[in-house]
Every structure is written in C-alpha cells, then in structure tokens.
Amino acid sequence: MPQKIRYIPNPHTITAPSGATVAPVMREIRMGNEIRTEAHYTDPTTGQFITKVLVSTRSVDESK
Numbered sequence: 001m002p003q004k005i006r007y008i009p010n011p012h013t014i015t016a017p018s019g020a021t022v023a024p025v026m027r028e029i030r031m032g033n034e035i036r037t038e039a040h041y042t043d044p045t046t047g048q049f050i051t052k053v054l055v056s057t058r059s060v061d062e063s064k
Contacts, residue, residue, distance in 0.1 A: 011039035011053060018045040026055070033060050 011024040024039035036057050041050040 011055060014041055014050070016041075016043035016045065016050060017048070018043050020045045022050065024053070030060070034058065035060060 037055040
C-alpha cells in the first residue's frame, strides 16, 4: 500500500506533551536521489522527540 505523505508548506508551532510550545527545527536530509526538507519537533522541557513532518522534496539535480 502506498504511503500517504502530508506536505506542510509553512510548519507551525505545536504544544508538547509537557505543555511547552515547540517551534520546528528545519532539516534537509538526503535520501538517495532526493533532498527532503523536514520539520522536526522536540520537547524543550524534556528533550524528547515528538514528531517530524515532511515539508518538501526535490531531486538532487535541482539543488545545484
């Protein structure tokens, strides 16, 4: 079954399990022939990873 990928053009802040507000940390990750921009959310109080959201993908050739 194909995986559904949800793209978020402008990642927003979320509320962590501890109640703190979490802003995303944007990361670019190379996977094969594509570069993925992801928003990673980590609880600032506990340091616990919460979630990541795919923001965009592009091929390696486009990044030059």
